[in-house]
Structure formats: C-alpha cells, structure tokens
Amino acid sequence: MTGQSTGQSTRQSTWYSTWYSTWHSAWKEQPLSFKLSSIIVVLVLCFGVINPFISYDPVLDVELSRRDLAPSWEYWMGTDGQGRSVALRLFKGIEAFFFPGLIAGLFAAFVGGVLGALCGYFGGWIGRSLSAVLELIDTLPRMVFLVLICTIFPPSILLISIISSVLFIPSIATIIRRKVEALGAEDYILAHVAHGFHPLKIISYHILWLQCRALLTRQMIFVFSYVLFIETALSYLGDYGVQEPYPSWGNMVAQSRISAVAWPWALPALAIIITIAALLAFGDGIARREEEVKR
Amino acid sequence: MSEQTLVDVQDLVIEFDTPKGRVRVVDGVSFSVSPGEVLGILGESGSGKTMSTQAILGLIGGYPGVMGGQINLNDQGVTYELLKDLPSFISERRGQPEKNERAWRKHRYAQMKKLWGRAITSIFQNPRRSLDPLMTVGQQVKESIQARESHKDALERLNDQAQTEEALEWLAKVQMVDPARVYHSYPHELSGGMCQRAMIAVALACKPSILVADEPTTGLDATVRAQIVHLLQDLIKAEQCAMLYITHDIREMLYLADRVIVMRHGKVLEQVSANDLKEHALERHEYTQVLLDAAGMIGAHDE
CATH class of the missing domain: 3.40.50.300 (P-loop containing nucleotide triphosphate hydrolases)
Structure with missing residues (x-):
C-alpha cells in the first residue's frame, strides 16, 4: 500500500515479453492443429534462414544413370527424372519463395497498414481519393494480372512477389481503415486525446501497433503463402516461376511431367499443401488468441 | 472574466x-x-x-x-x-x-x-471502455506522465525509472490494494471499481x-x-x-x-x-x- 513497499518495480514488461506471453498462452490453450502448424512454420523459418548458406552443387548434380530411384538411405525421397535428390531439392526449394515471400508480406502489411490508417484518420477527400485508387487496384483479378505481367517481363520471382504484394495492399488497407474508423469513436481513444497524447502516437502506437498487430500479422502470413501458391501456379502454367535447373516446389511439380514414373509430383505437392495450410492455421491461431486477450 | x-x-x-x-x-x-x-x-x-x-x-x-x-x-x-x-x-x-x-x-x-x-482532462462513464484494453494499467498511468513531461524542457524531464515510480505512487494514491500487481495487470483482469480508480489515476497524473x-x-x-x-x-x-x-x-x-x-x-x-x-x-x-x-x-x- 505504501510508497516504500511499491518503490521497486517488479518485472518490466517489454515488447518481446508481451509477444512471448501471447505466444505462450496461445501454445497452452490452442488445439492440436495450431501446435502442428506452428511446428511446421518454425521448421520452414529455420530452413529458410539457413538455406542461403548451403551450396547449390549437390542439388544441381544431374546423373541420368540414377534417375527415378525409389527412397533409400542415400536418397531419402528418391531421385527425380534427372537423377537429382528430391529431398535436397525440396529443402533448397524453400529459398525460392522464402525471402520473396517475406519481402512481399512485410511490404504489403506495412504499406497497407499506413495507407489504411491515413484513410481512416483523415477521411475527407484525401481518404476518399486514396480509397478510390485502392479499390481500382482491388478490381484487378490477381492471377490473370500476374500471368499478364509474367508474359511481358522476363520471369523473376522477386517481381512476382512485389506485384502480388501490391495487389494485396488494397484489401489490407480496407481492413485497417475500418478498424481505425471504428476505434476513433471508442471512449479510450477520446480519453487519450483528452489526456493530451500526440495524435501520431495514438494512431501509430495505440491503434496500429496494439490493435491491428494481429490483423497485420495474419495478413502478412497470408501474402507469404500466396507467394508460394502463385509461384507454384505460374511454374506449372508456363514456366514463369523459378527457372530450371534451380529448384522450387512449383517447378518440381511441373518437372514431374517428364518423369518416367507416376509419383514424383506427390512430394513437392504435399510440401506445398502442408506449408500453406500450416501458415494459414498459424496466422489464424495468433489472430484468434489476440482477439481473446482483448476481451 | x-x-x-x-x-x-x-x-x-x-x-x-x-x-x-x-x-x-x-x-x-x-x-x-x-x-x-x-x-x-x-x-x-x-x-x-x-x-x-x-x-x-x-x-x-x-x-x-x-x-x-x-x-x-x-x-x-x-x-x-x-x-x-x-x-x-x-x-x-x-x-x-x-x-x-x-x-x-x-x-x-x-x-x-x-x-x-x-x-483540462476527463474521466468517462464506462471505466472499462475508457482504458486501453491492450496495455497494462501501469503503462497507461506512465504514458500520461510521459505526455505531461513532454511539455517540459528536456533537462527538467523525469527519467524512465522515476516515471515508473511515480506511476506506482499514483496507483497507491487511488487506494489500489496491491499497486505492484495492478501495475502489470490488463484492464480486463480488474473489477469495474478498480478500473475507475485506475482511470482517475491516469487522468490526475496529467496534473490538470x-x-x-x-x-x-x-x-x-x-x-x-x-x-x-x-x-x-x-x-x-x-x-x-x-x-x-x-x-x-x-x-x-x-x-x-x-x-x-x-x-x-x-x-x-x-x-x-x-x-x-x-x-x-x-x-x-x-x-x-x-x-x-x-x-x-x-x-x-x-x-
């Protein structure tokens, strides 16, 4: 009760400790699907980070004498139509979508968040004209537009990811704008104003960081998985994705067309499905947890 | 006037x-x-x-x-x-x-x-809705101390440690039972009465x-x-x-x-x-x- 006994503050709560406690409580209470998905996401993250430090040589080692081998101790997942280890190519294939996906996700979440906050905060003609431009972008069919871009420019996964992140900015900005508009009428935001907090701090910290963090994370993960998806689709449709001989999960599926046996598509396809499902479940789990904390 | x-x-x-x-x-x-x-x-x-x-x-x-x-x-x-x-x-x-x-x-x-x-500052009707649901009560009191200090010259401002201590003092002043615990609690963990006390602390810490x-x-x-x-x-x-x-x-x-x-x-x-x-x-x-x-x-x- 007295000043002396409370003088020394106990634990300081910092941004990483709140993240940790969010994650930890999510881990304890979430269903099995969330636990599985977060394990897969962490694996993908670790593989993605160590990937650039590993040489391409064994992945590119073509040897037609050992083509289409079944799984063995030497080749865990067998070999493909050109005698290259499927396990190694799957592993190295993460590099194809990992950094482009990260860049696309971060870019879309950042620009979408800032634009949404501006639209919601300013309203008026600034907000209206920004929303009009964003809605115009939103009417573009994503897939068709990306195929169009790929036929015009030389294939580049970085270009694809940047374009797809731009295509996602409007939907993120709309979500954030609605949130900002709804929060503007909340008592506690009015109280912050009345206590003399700087409006920039209210909008960037109290609204964007505290309230929209989970939403933005989920959207970021969604864009990340979309890059993986679109790379697969474009590789299969017309070799617009990562080019042979460099491996990506998409062109591994595409390459299985020239294989003599029926099954090589299965492993990369399974990897794609599991990773996308895990990413989406992970994003939802985090977002749901933060929603619960608010109540 | x-x-x-x-x-x-x-x-x-x-x-x-x-x-x-x-x-x-x-x-x-x-x-x-x-x-x-x-x-x-x-x-x-x-x-x-x-x-x-x-x-x-x-x-x-x-x-x-x-x-x-x-x-x-x-x-x-x-x-x-x-x-x-x-x-x-x-x-x-x-x-x-x-x-x-x-x-x-x-x-x-x-x-x-x-x-x-x-x-001038204000406290509102609904104590739960006038506190930021995603920040600990202590941080909110500290924030309004920070907002107050930001009007002063850089040399006269309280440092971070002093602000934390003042926030704890404010929680004690509004007769919170356990200020050190309340400092790290979120508004949803407190009762309505405690939330209103916290709100009073936040408002008065501005020294209006x-x-x-x-x-x-x-x-x-x-x-x-x-x-x-x-x-x-x-x-x-x-x-x-x-x-x-x-x-x-x-x-x-x-x-x-x-x-x-x-x-x-x-x-x-x-x-x-x-x-x-x-x-x-x-x-x-x-x-x-x-x-x-x-x-x-x-x-x-x-x-």
Whole structure:
C-alpha cells in the first residue's frame, strides 16, 4: 500500500515479453492443429534462414544413370527424372519463395497498414481519393494480372512477389481503415486525446501497433503463402516461376511431367499443401488468441 | 472574466443534424468554475450536460456541433478564448447556418493541443471502455506522465525509472490494494471499481487544473460508488484541482459539489450552492424539487 513497499518495480514488461506471453498462452490453450502448424512454420523459418548458406552443387548434380530411384538411405525421397535428390531439392526449394515471400508480406502489411490508417484518420477527400485508387487496384483479378505481367517481363520471382504484394495492399488497407474508423469513436481513444497524447502516437502506437498487430500479422502470413501458391501456379502454367535447373516446389511439380514414373509430383505437392495450410492455421491461431486477450 | 475563474462558459449553443432536422441540444448555457471548486451539473439523460462539457474539452465530433457562445479557459494565468474564431467558420446555406467542419476541427486541435491534459482532462462513464484494453494499467498511468513531461524542457524531464515510480505512487494514491500487481495487470483482469480508480489515476497524473468527471459512478454498485466519490473528493483536495462533476444522482452531488447547476432540455434551470439545495429545498425550482423528491430528500428537511 505504501510508497516504500511499491518503490521497486517488479518485472518490466517489454515488447518481446508481451509477444512471448501471447505466444505462450496461445501454445497452452490452442488445439492440436495450431501446435502442428506452428511446428511446421518454425521448421520452414529455420530452413529458410539457413538455406542461403548451403551450396547449390549437390542439388544441381544431374546423373541420368540414377534417375527415378525409389527412397533409400542415400536418397531419402528418391531421385527425380534427372537423377537429382528430391529431398535436397525440396529443402533448397524453400529459398525460392522464402525471402520473396517475406519481402512481399512485410511490404504489403506495412504499406497497407499506413495507407489504411491515413484513410481512416483523415477521411475527407484525401481518404476518399486514396480509397478510390485502392479499390481500382482491388478490381484487378490477381492471377490473370500476374500471368499478364509474367508474359511481358522476363520471369523473376522477386517481381512476382512485389506485384502480388501490391495487389494485396488494397484489401489490407480496407481492413485497417475500418478498424481505425471504428476505434476513433471508442471512449479510450477520446480519453487519450483528452489526456493530451500526440495524435501520431495514438494512431501509430495505440491503434496500429496494439490493435491491428494481429490483423497485420495474419495478413502478412497470408501474402507469404500466396507467394508460394502463385509461384507454384505460374511454374506449372508456363514456366514463369523459378527457372530450371534451380529448384522450387512449383517447378518440381511441373518437372514431374517428364518423369518416367507416376509419383514424383506427390512430394513437392504435399510440401506445398502442408506449408500453406500450416501458415494459414498459424496466422489464424495468433489472430484468434489476440482477439481473446482483448476481451 | 475575472482572474479567479478557470472555465467560463457563456451562452453556449450546440446543434446536431438528425434525420428529422436540426436539433438544439444545448441552448444558451452559461456557468463558470473557480480554481479548486467542484461544480456539479445535475440533470436527466439527454439534458445536454455531457454535451456542454464535451464542448469545453473540444471533443464534439458530430456535425455541425458547437454553433455559438463563448468558452474561456484559463491556464496558468493565460486565458484562451476557445470559441473566439467560431463565427468565421460558420456560413449560411439555404437559410441554415453551416460549419466548415474540417477547418474548424483543425483550428480547434491547434488550440487544444496545449491545453489537453495540462489544463483540462476527463474521466468517462464506462471505466472499462475508457482504458486501453491492450496495455497494462501501469503503462497507461506512465504514458500520461510521459505526455505531461513532454511539455517540459528536456533537462527538467523525469527519467524512465522515476516515471515508473511515480506511476506506482499514483496507483497507491487511488487506494489500489496491491499497486505492484495492478501495475502489470490488463484492464480486463480488474473489477469495474478498480478500473475507475485506475482511470482517475491516469487522468490526475496529467496534473490538470480542471478535471471533468462525466458520471464516473454509473454502472458501479453502491459500495464501490461511495468509495469512488470519497476518493475523488480527497484527491481533488490534495491535488488542488477543480472539478466539473456530472451526475443524475442528487445524493452524490450534495456530498461532493460546492455549487450545483440544474439542467433540463439543454437549458440551465437554476444555479445554487449545495447548501441551499439541502437547506431550502422548497424554495427551489419546480424541476429541482422533483429531482429531490425522487431521491426522497424533500420530506427530511421539511419536518
């Protein structure tokens, strides 16, 4: 009760400790699907980070004498139509979508968040004209537009990811704008104003960081998985994705067309499905947890 | 306006556009508050008491909102005439006065940013909704200390450690049972009464010269209400802060307020000292007598 006994503050709560406690409580209470998905996401993250430090040589080692081998101790997942280890190519294939996906996700979440906050905060003609431009972008069919871009420019996964992140900015900005508009009428935001907090701090910290963090994370993960998806689709449709001989999960599926046996598509396809499902479940789990904390 | 007045409101008019046409919510309200004084505003819901105080705080968002009158706010000897330039933002359109809302909001923000927190601040009705749900209570108190310190010169500011300690002191001052624990709790982990205490700490940590308390005890149960009222009275005295206390509960009013104004349908019916309200109940305005009667307080002084 007295000043002396409370003088020394106990634990300081910092941004990483709140993240940790969010994650930890999510881990304890979430269903099995969330636990599985977060394990897969962490694996993908670790593989993605160590990937650039590993040489391409064994992945590119073509040897037609050992083509289409079944799984063995030497080749865990067998070999493909050109005698290259499927396990190694799957592993190295993460590099194809990992950094482009990260860049696309971060870019879309950042620009979408800032634009949404501006639209919601300013309203008026600034907000209206920004929303009009964003809605115009939103009417573009994503897939068709990306195929169009790929036929015009030389294939580049970085270009694809940047374009797809731009295509996602409007939907993120709309979500954030609605949130900002709804929060503007909340008592506690009015109280912050009345206590003399700087409006920039209210909008960037109290609204964007505290309230929209989970939403933005989920959207970021969604864009990340979309890059993986679109790379697969474009590789299969017309070799617009990562080019042979460099491996990506998409062109591994595409390459299985020239294989003599029926099954090589299965492993990369399974990897794609599991990773996308895990990413989406992970994003939802985090977002749901933060929603619960608010109540 | 004399040197001794903190807030002086003259002929305040507030109007709103509704689907049924323009409605006058506040119609020529005048009152003033001196330093250290507690002015109570008494009235039923919809009598315009909240709107008048929101106008002083500069928080009215609707259209057209404040349409006329004068609000003078005194901050450390300097008087700010908040509505001085209002007429230049009002134009005529189809026989109706209309306000350039955006320009007015900008202008008002430029005026109020020096005054919010320092000269005037507010606590609201619903304690749970007026605290940030995603921040610990301690951080919120600390934040308002930070906002206060940011007005000072860089050399005079308190450092981070001192701010944390002051936030803990504030939690102790509002009689939290375990300040160190409450410091790290989120609003949803606290009861309604504790949330309102925290809110009082957040508001008073700004060191305002006038605090607007907008029905701070609504939605709390009777014992907690009494505690909050006592706490407010003690703290207001200790901090030498004036208060505008809005309520429809006449008992709280008689306990807390020095002077009371009674409002109905956007007009001030009468302005009396709390003592007169108690002692000479039968000489009061008809409507005031109805309010006193509703609280069962007229008979007691009659006999």
